[in-house]
Amino acid sequence: MDRDWRITGDLNQFLTHAGDFLRSRPALHTVTLTVTDSLRRRGLHIHGKGDPVFGVLERDGAVRAAFFRTPPGRLMLTPLTAEEATALAAQLADLGDELPGVMGERDTASAFAEAWARRTGSVLELHARQRLYxxxxxxxxxxxxxxxxxxxxxxxxxxxxxxxxxxxxxxxxxxxxxxxxxxxxxxxxxxxxxxxxxxxxxxxxxxxxxxxxxxxxxxxxxxxxxxxxxxxxxxxxxxxxxxxxxxxxxxxxxxxxxxxxxxxxxxxxxxxxxxxxxxxxxxxxxxxxxxxxxxxx
Structure with a gap:
């Protein structure tokens, strides 16, 4: 797959591109919505000294998915297909990112984690299984x-x-x-x-x-x-x-x-x-x- 992810450290740019997409399914996107809202209100480094990173996947002019990471935390993904998760893992690995982990909808997180392990040689450890209510x-x-x-x-x-x-x-x-x-x-x-x-x-x-x-x-x-x-x-x-x-x-x-x-x-x-x-x-x-x-x- 070609590399359609727009990756930025600019929160306002991220919200400009991804805001409507995130608000379209607020339950599934609850973590991204609430964390980016707190970053906007209280500053980018409330979770640590590292600079946050944001990503938006666009296809045919429409946003398909998004991610964010506030170091030292895990990468947080919105739902992706297995193919999209694999492509993102390859793109981030080639950029030299050192990820501590990933969190997301069950199949998305699994697909990304397996692709990341294949690409980097990392060993996977299941940290948590959660249910959204x-x-x-x-x-x-x-x-x-x-x-x-x-x-x-x-x-x-x-x-x-x-x-x-x-x-x-x-x-x-x-x-x-x-x-x-x-x-x-x-x-x-x-x-x-x-x-x-x-x-x-x-x-x-x-x-x-x-x-x-x-x-x-x-x-x-x-x-x-x-x-x-x-x-x-x-x-x-x-x-x-x-x-x-x-x-x-x-x-x-x-x-x-x-x-x-x-x-x-x-x-x-x-x-x-x-x-x-x-x-x-x-x-x-x-x-x-x-x-x-x-x-x-």
């Missing part, structure tokens, strides 16, 4: 645990930072996570985290939401410390932020779950979330073997 009819899980929801404010900054770091470690993102202070400040600015707190005012669980963009809001992250789980806190706070998101006019309320966690998947379905698409994430590492892998290094 969309809220249907909201159902409050019962019994509701004692306590109440409360939106986190500036006085909660240290708590938010601590739980954000714990959550990142728990899901295996400790080495690539956004700075916890930056994350807390950004969420506090728009009321983007809600606690469930006990009657004495002690926070026991949190649920975050992204800012609304293209009519969608995504619930992320949901976190309860290990010693406080199985008491209904996560379900209660997730239901609350879902209710508020819908009341704020979100046309779609979304969330991702880890498919390796049947408890959370069952919980969100009881609340009213319905499956949309499966996603996968792969990590790339150098082949420890004695000889070079196939393709250019």
């Amino acid at each position: 969309r809220l249907g009819e909201l159902t409050i899980p019962e019994p509701v645990p004692p306590g109440r929801p409360r939106v986190a404010t500036t006085k909660d900054r240290e708590q938010l930072m601590h739980w954000h770091a714990e959550f990142a470690e728990a899901v295996g993102e400790g080495g690539t996570r956004q700075d916890s202070g930056e994350w807390a400040d950004a969420r506090i600015a728009y009321g983007g985290v809600t606690f469930w707190e006990t009657p004495d005012g002690t926070p026991v669980s949190m649920a975050g939401v992204t800012a609304k963009v293209a009519g969608q809001i995504r619930v992320a992250p949901v976190y309860t410390p290990a010693d406080l789980r199985d008491r209904g806190y996560a379900g209660a706070v997730t239901a609350e932020v879902s209710r508020v998101a819908r009341a704020a006019g979100a046309e779609e309320v979304l969330l991702f779950t880890d498919l390796a966690n049947p408890t959370s998947n069952a919980l969100y379905q009881r609340i009213g979330y319905r499956p949309v698409e499966d996603f996968a994430g792969y990590d790339f590492r150098s082949d420890p073997g004695p000889g070079p892998g196939p393709g250019p290094r």
Whole structure:
């Protein structure tokens, strides 16, 4: 295939070309929409010192697909055919890109990861299997645990930072996570985290939401410390932020779950979330073997 990808470090140029395409399917493109929105509002380096890279695939004057990467994070792809994924892997490898991994719709991520391995000799490791859900009819899980929801404010900054770091470690993102202070400040600015707190005012669980963009809001992250789980806190706070998101006019309320966690998947379905698409994430590492892998290094 010829190389139709337009690759740039200019966020405004990327959004000019890809914005309408991304907004045409806001659920499938939720991560790209929310991350680029936060980069636009808070600066290009909120996820790390490396310069972000963006790409747009155009065919016959129309945008077909897009990608972005905010180092040190993985490449994030919108859905591609296997042929398109293979061509992109070849183009990025020939440019000398050193990717830590890829994340995207399941078949897309798999096709790209396999093509990248063939091209670079990298060893693939399946990092995560996730399912994207969309809220249907909201159902409050019962019994509701004692306590109440409360939106986190500036006085909660240290708590938010601590739980954000714990959550990142728990899901295996400790080495690539956004700075916890930056994350807390950004969420506090728009009321983007809600606690469930006990009657004495002690926070026991949190649920975050992204800012609304293209009519969608995504619930992320949901976190309860290990010693406080199985008491209904996560379900209660997730239901609350879902209710508020819908009341704020979100046309779609979304969330991702880890498919390796049947408890959370069952919980969100009881609340009213319905499956949309499966996603996968792969990590790339150098082949420890004695000889070079196939393709250019």
